[in-house]
Structure formats: structure tokens, C-alpha cells
Amino acid sequence: MILKRYGDKLHSVRPNFDANAMTEVSFMRDKEAEFTLEEFDAQWERTEERELTASSEGHVKSLAEHSALHYLEEQVLDLEEQVRAHAVLVVENKAGGDAPKTRSTQRTLVEQGENRLHFTFTIEPPLRVGIYRRRH
Numbered sequence: 001m002i003l004k005r006y007g008d009k010l011h012s013v014r015p016n017f018d019a020n021a022m023t024e025v026s027f028m029r030d031k032e033a034e035f036t037l038e039e040f041d042a043q044w045e046r047t048e049e050r051e052l053t054a055s056s057e058g059h060v061k062s063l064a065e066h067s068a069l070h071y072l073e074e075q076v077l078d079l080e081e082q083v084r085a086h087a088v089l090v091v092e093n094k095a096g097g098d099a100p101k102t103r104s105t106q107r108t109l110v111e112q113g114e115n116r117l118h119f120t121f122t123i124e125p126p127l128r129v130g131i132y133r134r135r136h
Contacts, residue, residue: 001033002080002129003040004091010035013091015076017069019062024069025100025127027091044088044132051126052076053100061119065102068121072100076129083131092128100127 003010004027011034013027035043052075056067080089093099105120 001084001088002027002076002091003033003035003088004029005037008037010037010040010090015073017073019065019069019102023099024065024102025072025123040132043135045135046090046130047087047133048131049092050079050129050131052079052129053123053126055120055122057118057120059116059118061104061106061117064119065104065121068102068123072123072127076127079129079131087131087133090130090132092130093125098125098128100125 002013002015004013006029011029012032014030016026016028018024018026052072054068054072054075056064056071058064058067076089083089100123103122103124107118107120109116109118
């Protein structure tokens with residue numbers, strides 16, 4: 001399960017990474033679970049933090065951006081699958097402050113005597129995900 005803080009509660013969410021959105025790296029509530037911060041702190045403890053990032057490059061801007069976002073989403077879902085039986089993930093980036101975004105650079109390359117655009121996309125800052133296990 002993936003959780004994200006909204007106000008004074010943690011809600012279960014699913015990744016919603018979309019290159020066409022204003023906020024490319026976002027999460028949508030799925031209404032599977034909800035905890036108050038006090039409830040969650042009493043039952044769970046953070047054991048680890050992961051910083052996830054991705055990058056991609058290519059000659060087609062939209063494909064390069066979609067690829068970077070897809071790779072980041074795969075990492076999140078793989079990590080969720082790895083910890084599913086004994087832990088939950090909590091998105092720890094703060095909205096507005098250190099929210100991950102796609103960053104791009106563009107350069108012109110000469111290939112076989114022709115100018116071609118080359119795009120590089122990275123996700124910065126990293127998506128910070130806490131791994132929380134139940135307290136004993």
C-alpha cells in the first residue's frame with residue numbers, strides 16, 4: 001500500500017504520472033485506507049527511506065518524457081510489491097516544497113550530416129518514499 005499525507009491524514013494512493021499534466025509526478029487517492037497522523041504514528045515506524053529518480057533521452061521529446069515517468073512509476077510499484085507483505089510506503093515529499101518534477105535539456109546533435117534535436121529528461125528532486133513497518 002502507498003500512503004500520502006493530505007492535511008492531518010494519510011490516505012492510500014496510486015501513482016498518476018502523466019507527462020501532459022501540470023504536475024507530472026502525482027498520486028490519486030484510491031479510498032482503500034485512511035489514517036490520522038496520530039493513529040499511524042502509534043502503529044507504524046519508519047525503517048528506511050528510498051530516493052527514487054529516473055531519466056530518459058531520445059530524439060522525440062514526448063517519448064523521452066513519457067519514458068522517464070514510466071520508469072519512475074515502475075520503481076514505485078516494484079517497491080510496493082517488495083514490501084507488500086510486511087510494510088507500507090509513505091510518499092514523503094511535501095507539495096510545493098520539494099515535489100518531484102520532470103526537468104529537461106535540449107541540444108542539437110549532428111548525425112550523418114544532419115542537425116537533430118536530442119532531449120534528456122530527469123526527475124528532480126527525487127521521489128522520497130519511506131518504508132514503514134508495524135510496531136511490535
